[in-house]
Amino acid sequence: MKEIILGIESSCDDTSAAVIADGILLSNVTAGQKVHEAYGGVVPELASRAHQQNILPTVSEALRIAGVSKSELSAIAVTRGPGLLGSLLVGTSFAKGLAIALDIPLIDVNHLHGHVLSHFVRRDENDAVPSFPFLALLISGGNSQLILVESPSEMKIIGKTIDDAAGEAFDKCAKIMGLPYPGGPHIDALAKIGNPLSFKFAKPHIPGLDYSFSGLKTSFLYTIRDGLKNNPDFIEENKADLAASLQKTIIDILIDKLKKAVIETGVKEVAICGGVSANSGVREAIKDYCDKSGLKAWIPAREFTTDNAAMVAMAATFKYKDKDFCDLSLPPFARVEV
Ligand code: KG4
Numbered sequence: 372m373k374e375i376i377l378g379i380e381s382s383c384d385d386t387s388a389a390v391i392a393d394g395i396l397l398s399n400v401t402a403g404q405k406v407h408e409a410y411g412g413v414v415p416e417l418a419s420r421a422h423q424q425n426i427l428p429t430v431s432e433a434l435r436i437a438g439v440s441k442s443e444l445s446a447i448a449v450t451r452g453p454g455l456l457g458s459l460l461v462g463t464s465f466a467k468g469l470a471i472a473l474d475i476p477l478i479d480v481n482h483l484h485g486h487v488l489s490h491f492v493r494r495d496e497n498d499a500v501p502s503f504p505f506l507a508l509l510i511s512g513g514n515s516q517l518i519l520v521e522s523p524s525e526m527k528i529i530g531k532t533i534d535d536a537a538g539e540a541f542d543k544c545a546k547i548m549g550l551p552y553p554g555g556p557h558i559d560a561l562a563k564i565g566n567p568l569s570f571k572f573a574k575p576h577i578p579g580l581d582y583s584f585s586g587l588k589t590s591f592l593y594t595i596r597d598g599l600k601n602n603p604d605f606i607e608e609n610k611a612d613l614a615a616s617l618q619k620t621i622i623d624i625l626i627d628k629l630k631k632a633v634i635e636t637g638v639k640e641v642a643i644c645g646g647v648s649a650n651s652g653v654r655e656a657i658k659d660y661c662d663k664s665g666l667k668a669w670i671p672a673r674e675f676t677t678d679n680a681a682m683v684a685m686a687a688t689f690k691y692k693d694k695d696f697c698d699l700s701l702p703p704f705a706r707v708e709v
Contacts, residue, residue, distance in 0.1 A: 378684025379466050379683065381426065384403070385401050386401070387679050410552075422462065447466045447476075451704060479701060483514065485686045505641065510646070531581060570594055573589070587621070641661055643657050
C-alpha cells in the first residue's frame with residue numbers, strides 16, 4: 372500500500388500544501404500574500420485572515436495536481452511552530468479537522484526541521500540526498516543558525532544570531548534604501564550589476580559560532596546618512612554598488628562562521644536552507660567555498676528555499692516511519708529553537 376502524506380504549512384505569510392507519496396513529491400502548491408507589501412512587513416492579523424481564505428483552495432489544488440483523493444491519504448502533516456500564532460492556528464486547526472474526519476494520524480512538524488529536511492524532498496527515485504551527519508546553515512527572515520544535523524530528529528544548534536537574522540539585514544537595509552518589502556530579492560538583483568568593493572561596512576567580532584547582523588545595519592545606515600549629506604541623489608546614484616557591497620558583507624559574515632563550524636565538527640557536507648538561501652551570491656559563495664574545501668554543498672531548488680509544504684510533508688515522512696504521531700490536543704507554539 373502507498374504511504375501518502377499531505378503536508379500543510381501556514382507559519383508566516385505563505386499558505387502551502389504538498390503531497391508526498393512513498394517519499395516522492397507529487398505536488399507543492401503555495402499561495403503568497405500580497406496584502407503585506409503596503410506595510411513593509413508581515414501584519415499577523417492580516418496573515419491569519421488570508422490563510423483562512425487560502426487554505427481550502429490550496430489543499431484542494433495540491434490534491435488535484437497529485438491525482439490523489441482525500442480517502443487515499445495515510446496521514447496529515449502540519450507545521451505546529453515556530454511562527455505567528457494566528458497563522459499557525461489556521462493550519463493546525465484545519466489539519467486536525469481533516470485528520471479527525473478521515474480518521475488518520477496527525478503529524479506535527481517543527482518549521483525549522485522542515486527547512487533543514489527540505490534537502491530530502493525528491494521528485495524522482497534517482498535524486499540524491501545528504502548523508503548524516505551534515506551541517507545546515509539555516510538563513511531566513513527570522514533565523515540564522517548553524518545546525519549539526521545528526522539524523523532527521525537529532526539536530527543541535529551550534530551557532531545562532533544574537534540579534535537580527537540574515538534576512539532581516541537584507542530587508543532592513545533595503546528599507547533604508549527605499550526598496551519594496553521583502554528587500555532581499557531586490558538587493559540580490561541590484562547586486563548583480565554593482566561593485567561589491569565600493570563600500571566597506573562593519574563586520575561583527577563575536578566569539579564562537581554565533582552571528583550578529585545589527586552592527587552591519589547601523590554601519591549601512593551611517594553610510595547612507597553621510598552620503599545624503601553631500602548628495603541628495605546618493606542612494607539613487609549608488610544603489611547597485613550599495614547592494615553589492617552589502618550582499619558581499621553578509622556573505623562574508625555567513626561564510627566566516629561556517630568555516631569555523633566545519634573545522635569544529637569535521638563534517639563533510641554542508642546544506643543551506645531558508646529564504647536567504649535563494650540569494651544568488653550566497654549560493655555561489657557556498658558552492659565555491661565547498662568546492663575549494665573538498666566538501667559536498669547542498670543548494671536547494673529555489674522553490675524549496677522559502678516557506679513551503681513539501682518540506683513539511685518530507686519531515687513527516689521520517690516521523691511516519693517511526694509512528695511518531697501528534698496528540699490532537701497539542702496546541703501550536705510561536706517560539707522555540709530547533
Ligand atoms: O524562509 P523565509 O521565506 O521566511 C521567513 O523567515 O520569514 O525567508 C524570508 C527571507 C526574507 O528576509 C527575504 O528578504 C529573504 O528571505 N530572501 C532573500 C532572497 N529571497 C528571499 N534574501 C536575499 N536574496 C534573495 N534572493
